[in-house]
Amino acid sequence: MDFVTYWNSLTWEKAFRIYWYFFIFELTRFVTLEYVVLWRWKYRRRRDRDKYQEATFRLFQEAPFVSIIVPGKNEGKHIYKLAKSLQNQTYRNFELIVIDDGSDDETEKICNTLSKNGFIDLFIRNYVRGGKASGANLAFRYSKGDIVVHLDADCSYSNDAIEKILVPFYFEPNIGAVGGNVQVRNESESLATSLQSIEYQNVIGSGRVVTSELGIYRIVSGAFGAFRRDILDRLGGWDIGPGLDGDITVKIRKLGYQVRFAPDALCVTSVPNTFRKLAKQRRRWDKSLIRFRVRKHKDVFVPNKAFQIPLFLSFVENVTFNLILNVKWYLYIVDMMINFSNMLGTIILMNLILYTLANYFKLIFFAPFRTSFRESWLGQVIYVPLSAIYTGYFLRIVRTYAYIAELLFKSSYKDPWNPGKTSFYAKARRI
Amino acid sequence: MNVKLKKPAETGLKSDKVWCHHELRFYLWDNLDPIDVFNLSDYDAVIISSQNVDLIKEKVKRFRSWSSSEIHLKPLFIIGSGSLINDPMVKGLVDGSLVSESHIDGIADVVRRIHSRKMKLDARLPSTFEGQLVNKLLGFAYTRSLEEINPVLNKESITGYVYPMLSINFLREEEGTQYQILNLMEEEGLLDGSFQDRVYICPSCSSGFLNYREVCSKCSSTHLHADDVVHHFPCAYIGPMKDFDSDGSGDLQCPKCDKLLHHIGVDYDKPSVVHTCQSCGQIQQNTPVHASCYSCETTVPTEQLQPTEIKSYTITKKGLHVAMNGYSNSEIDTDVVHGAVDLTTFSTILNMEVERASLLGSAKSCLGIINLHNVNQVYNQLGENGAYKLMTELVELVKSSAGRADMICFERAENLLLLQNEISLQEALNTLRSLKLLFNRLFEDRFPNGGVEIDTRSQLLTGGKNAQWHLNELHNAN
Known part of the structure; x- marks a missing residue:
């Protein structure tokens, strides 16, 4: 009853004073701007249909040799399924290289068997774990392809995924890398996976279409990314992670190459099925923003000879909407607590309603722009209200924790995701 | 001591080659003696006289491989230095040695014992080659009171092991057949085998002289080059050793970050080894091992080699019965x-x-x-x-x-x-x-x-x- 009274008493001025954060940042950036850009992308896509077909034709005519590399630890159980799905690809001129980064399960046995039976072209086992970057680099060292496609073993790929991720190299000049569209496989497994599924659709399905269209696309996903061999040669492959996907994307852009997102190049992956596991994964991802954007590649902000506006904007957008606004959100809460303390509960509820409405808008109106395995988005309708809590509170708190841990303690260098022997040097060299 | 010369007229042989000791007649078979082996059947025992080990081997083999039991079961000795029968093959085929003629008394009992046991044997010759070998082996073991038939390591054997009394009946390239005979005898309960060793032999010719090589999994070439994989921790570069030692100086320098590598385990390690085929360029880590046969030049993956158990055999009661009454398959x-x-x-x-x-x-x-x-x-x-x-x-x-x-x-x-x-x-x-x-x-x-x-x-x-x-x-x- 109080809330109805409050709603009726709300004027535009008052609403803007209290919910400025939503109107200025969330509604403008993630709804309005994205919606406009998506229409532009749709228009250009329709306009360039013939050009896209021509690029596809050229791809098959030239048929560049592609090296599909799959580094990983204890991933043996996924490899057969992956190799089988690759055998059904529309683009077939590729080799499959699997690197076992010091697995302690049956991976070696499984991969040796698959290798003998022709499912894998090259299998190399490192008896000592060296980390994701060294695994990828070893595969790259022995690859022969003109284009290198980096995959995660636990992903599944649509039959034309390899073709679709290669076409952009023939569609536009100066493309250095192309990222694939990673979606959630296990969305119905738990509440955590359902919420991540909505998030992936927004952040990757449509969000990366937008950033790619704006020229500020910043992460070619390690789960599905294609790279030109000559560029990887110049870079010497991947650097130590975590966050090596974003790092190499930045390095490619620094060399002056374009990076594109291929929404039709679909793959699905299994995401963490509990909030605890999810928090752990996101802490690792979020720390990399500080480590790579703020520290390692801070030169992007410096207006020197190598200064690039799109790269600068990409960093600004990334840092602003993740780091600065994260801080700003806490300031906003403090502001509300000081100035509107008697209505704090109502304001939080109102915020949730606004975010939920925005999310429903995106679910419905962004649907025509999404490319997905999913037949219908209707199943997600019931999760949308929770999605506001998930992104607005859960992810924000995790992110805050990660930023603080990284800014104050450089905790990413202690992350067991990477072997200590490599993190030690990464920290010493500030990379 | 009672040694006398036999009269030449009784044998048609040179008298200095026949020694008599009581009722026993020994024939001295020396280096240059052209006598046919079957002519030796009239004597109770034969003594080989030679200083040439190879010649002794040849004579022993000829003697023991003779088809008639009158020859191959006959007591056989070597006169001369004891070192002449150090050869395990010869040792398994002769009944002893004597230093000189004066020691003949020492072997007379052996001869008598062998003859006495030989008389109990059924001398009928089975019609099949396998049957003849079974009889021969059991007969030899019985007359010599051998409780075991043991394998002997022999580098001259095609399989690496011989059962002297059996192996001599085969040409070198057919020696693998001896295992079939022994298996047959074990299956029929004549012998009881106990495991001694396992050899892998060529499935084509049964030779055990094999050259094991790592080969390319793609083209089977043996021309492979193995290289340590080096991982440089600071920059995550990883590649074969040659990438780090491009000038051949021995100093390792990272091709990605140009830093010198200092201490293995500290700033770099070697997590694996990779083989590169010099014929087809194939990169591989698990190179299959193929065995090439020196005898017939067949090359097969080691999984296709024929595993053969080398056993020591004891003669069963049934085996003794067959030794005395003859074998029929x-x-x-x-x-x-x-x-x-x-x-x-x-x-x-x-x-x-x-x-x-x-x-x-x-x-x-x-x-x-x-x-x-x-x-x-x-x-x-x-x-x-x-x-x-x-x-x-x-x-x-x-x-x-x-x-x-x-x-x-x-x-x-x-x-x-x-x-x-x-x-x-x-x-x-x-x-x-x-x-x-x-x-x-x-x-x-x-x-x-x-x-x-x-x-x-x-x-x-x-x-x-x-x-x-x-x-x-x-x-x-x-």
Whole structure:
């Protein structure tokens, strides 16, 4: 009853004073701007249909040799399924290289068997774990392809995924890398996976279409990314992670190459099925923003000879909407607590309603722009209200924790995701 | 000590080659002696005299591989230095050594013991090669009181191991067959094997002299180059050693970040090894191992090599029984063939006939044998009932050509004995010749692919000798 009274008493001025954060940042950036850009992308896509077909034709005519590399630890159980799905690809001129980064399960046995039976072209086992970057680099060292496609073993790929991720190299000049569209496989497994599924659709399905269209696309996903061999040669492959996907994307852009997102190049992956596991994964991802954007590649902000506006904007957008606004959100809460303390509960509820409405808008109106395995988005309708809590509170708190841990303690260098022997040097060299 | 020279006239051999010791006669077989081995059957033992180890080996092998038990079971010694029989192959085939002629007393008992045990053996020669080898091996072990038949490591053997008394019967390239014989004997309960070793032999020629090589998984080339994979921790570069030592100086420098590598385990490590095929360029880590045979040049993956267990064998009671009574690889009971008498009855009648011949003096009787080589294949083809029918038919054929009073016996499924009374040797041979023709015609008409071969022999009965002696003589006659 109080809330109805409050709603009726709300004027535009008052609403803007209290919910400025939503109107200025969330509604403008993630709804309005994205919606406009998506229409532009749709228009250009329709306009360039013939050009896209021509690029596809050229791809098959030239048929560049592609090296599909799959580094990983204890991933043996996924490899057969992956190799089988690759055998059904529309683009077939590729080799499959699997690197076992010091697995302690049956991976070696499984991969040796698959290798003998022709499912894998090259299998190399490192008896000592060296980390994701060294695994990828070893595969790259022995690859022969003109284009290198980096995959995660636990992903599944649509039959034309390899073709679709290669076409952009023939569609536009100066493309250095192309990222694939990673979606959630296990969305119905738990509440955590359902919420991540909505998030992936927004952040990757449509969000990366937008950033790619704006020229500020910043992460070619390690789960599905294609790279030109000559560029990887110049870079010497991947650097130590975590966050090596974003790092190499930045390095490619620094060399002056374009990076594109291929929404039709679909793959699905299994995401963490509990909030605890999810928090752990996101802490690792979020720390990399500080480590790579703020520290390692801070030169992007410096207006020197190598200064690039799109790269600068990409960093600004990334840092602003993740780091600065994260801080700003806490300031906003403090502001509300000081100035509107008697209505704090109502304001939080109102915020949730606004975010939920925005999310429903995106679910419905962004649907025509999404490319997905999913037949219908209707199943997600019931999760949308929770999605506001998930992104607005859960992810924000995790992110805050990660930023603080990284800014104050450089905790990413202690992350067991990477072997200590490599993190030690990464920290010493500030990379 | 009682050594005397035998008179040359009695042997037709040079007198200085024959030593007599009491009732025993030893033949001294020296380097240049061109004597044929079969001429040595008249002596109780043979002593090889040579300083040449290779020549000794050759003589021992020739002697022991002889088909007649009168030769291959005969006591055999070496005179000279004891070091001459250090060769494990020779050691397993001779009965001892003596330093000089004056030591002959020391081996006389050995000779007597061997002869005494040899007399208990059934001297009949099985028709199959396998059967002959079984008899030979068991006979040798029995006469030497050997409880075990042991494998001997031998670099000259194609499989690396020999069972001396068995291996000498094969050409080097056929030595693998010895394991089949031993397996057969073990399966039939004649030997009891215990594991000693396992060898892998060529599936094509049974040779154990194999060259094991890592080969390219793609083109099978042996031209592979192995390189350590080096991981530089600071920059995550990883690649073969050659990437880091491009100038060949030995100093390792990272091709990605140009830093010098200092300490393994500190700033770099070597997590694996990668092989590069120099023929086709294939990169691989798990190179298959192929074995190339030195003998027939066949190359096969090691998984296809034939694993062969090397065993020590003890002779079972059944084996001892077979050693004394002879081996037959047919399971057919020859005692129940219609129209023929069983072997015991035949031996009794044979003894009586010998006695009658001795008493009458002028009585002439002949003992003949018809060997049916490879007939077991035909029996297997026919099955048990068919085999009995065929044997009955053969007996009828013999009856149709022989006299009414003549005795017929299937000694084994592979040979028939025929005791013919009041007949000259020539007549007996003629009868056997016509039977051979009839048998040949029968087998050629009905079993053209059977491969059965017939041979016949006959001999006059000798007074004062028993049935066993006559049967031995018949089997050992060439």
